[in-house]
Amino acid sequence: MTEDTDTDYIDRIVDSDSLAAYLETHFGPVDTYDIEHHPEGHSNETLFVTWGDNELVIRRPPPGETAETAHNVLREYRIIDSLQDTAVCVPTTVLACDDHSVLGSDFYVMEKQDGDVIRADEPDRFEETEHRQRIGTELIDRLAEIHKVDYEKAGLGDLGHPNGFTQRQVDRWSDQLDWAFEVTSTEREVPQIHEVTEWLHKNVPSEYPHTLVHGDYKLDNVMFGPGTPPEIASIFDWELSTLGDPLTDLGWMLSFWWDKKDPDPPSSVGQLYEPVTMRDGYHTRTELVERYENQTGFTFENEKFYRTLAVYKLAGLGEMFFRRYLEGNSDDPLYPEMREGVPQLADRAIRIIEGVEPL
Known part of the structure; x- marks a missing residue:
């Protein structure tokens, strides 16, 4: 797993062994497994996961109490999944999970995209x-x-x-x-x-x-x-x-x-x-x-x-x-x-x- 500046916090949002067992069930065993906490988002948590040849993104809510209507990641997954065959540019969906024994919350998995996001600067x-x-x-x-x-x-x-x-x-x-x-x-x-x-x-x-x-x-x-x-x-x-x-x-x-x-x-x-x-x-x-x-x-x-x-x-x-x-x-x-x-x-x-x- 990639080192994080706050290992206590990343341990709260992902159990690497539990996630590995889940991914192995769906993709089979691999030699390469890596997790990186993506720090750019400010609402739901985003994890970049390498599972063998698969480059994946996981979205899950933040830990702790949240406002009642916030951070419904399975609803987000449903929307993205429903738009796959439309003209709207959305990531490719992979999996959705409501079993809290894996990460302690709902989460979903999508394919990682290549490109640039413009924030403070442009390419x-x-x-x-x-x-x-x-x-x-x-x-x-x-x-x-x-x-x-x-x-x-x-x-x-x-x-x-x-x-x-x-x-x-x-x-x-x-x-x-x-x-x-x-x-x-x-x-x-x-x-x-x-x-x-x-x-x-x-x-x-x-x-x-x-x-x-x-x-x-x-x-x-x-x-x-x-x-x-x-x-x-x-x-x-x-x-x-x-x-x-x-x-x-x-x-x-x-x-x-x-x-x-x-x-x-x-x-x-x-x-x-x-x-x-x-x-x-x-x-x-x-x-x-x-x-x-x-x-x-x-x-x-x-x-x-x-x-x-x-x-x-x-x-x-x-x-x-x-x-x-x-x-x-x-x-x-x-x-x-x-x-x-x-x-x-x-x-x-x-x-x-x-x-x-x-x-």
Whole structure:
């Protein structure tokens, strides 16, 4: 097994002997077996596993108590598996397991993809203006494919209830914040987030298209293949996918896409954003919206609501991270940063509401 900087933590999320016995049952014995904890994700845990000639990825929830609706990895598996024969770019599914004697939780296995995920930087081969433009169009076009899926034909017609979805998003993330505040409020308060909650409740759109939504669609949740021009090879992190309002996906994606005119990302949450898009050649948010509208036929009305909701959701995730840190249930270095990061996100949401950070 690959050495981990925190062996106590990796021992909490994987029993190498138990996993080996499980994999041997399905793939047969091998001479090469290796496990690596992938540190980039901030929600479910990701493990890279080499089993002989098989390069695999395992997704499982974090250890300890979680919010009631979070980290349902078997649901995530079902969605990815159902999309295998559609136009949507998803990883190839392999196995799903609900036997907690293996890892202490549900988990699933998929094939590992080759390529690059863009976070703080871009691959050298993408530095030309035409390639930077292609990154934006790929991101929008693949999102449009998700929103155009015939979810009934894919067997996902029972995945969610589109009616009332957008209001439930506000309710859900308010509940997630309340869950986190049960612990984090003893450390510090975030009074401005309650102003955002009130504004969102008053401005929820009553009408919107009904589609499959990804729930966490953004630049660093897609992988670009190894060649040029840039082409998305796979879309990851379907944990929050459901049937609902596609404009919530667009608002979420745009909240991570920084324009040149924007202020620098909040310092305590900088690693959650992709300021790479502020470089010459990348589309502006307005240009991305125009392409999305052309690809889908939908109109991005109430853009201020959707972008505010996106930042509010990120604040909710951040506060949940902070609770997990305080309870000792994560080794992620981002989590303690949420002490200051969530108040900064709440401030950003208010700036969007007030028009200080326009589309």
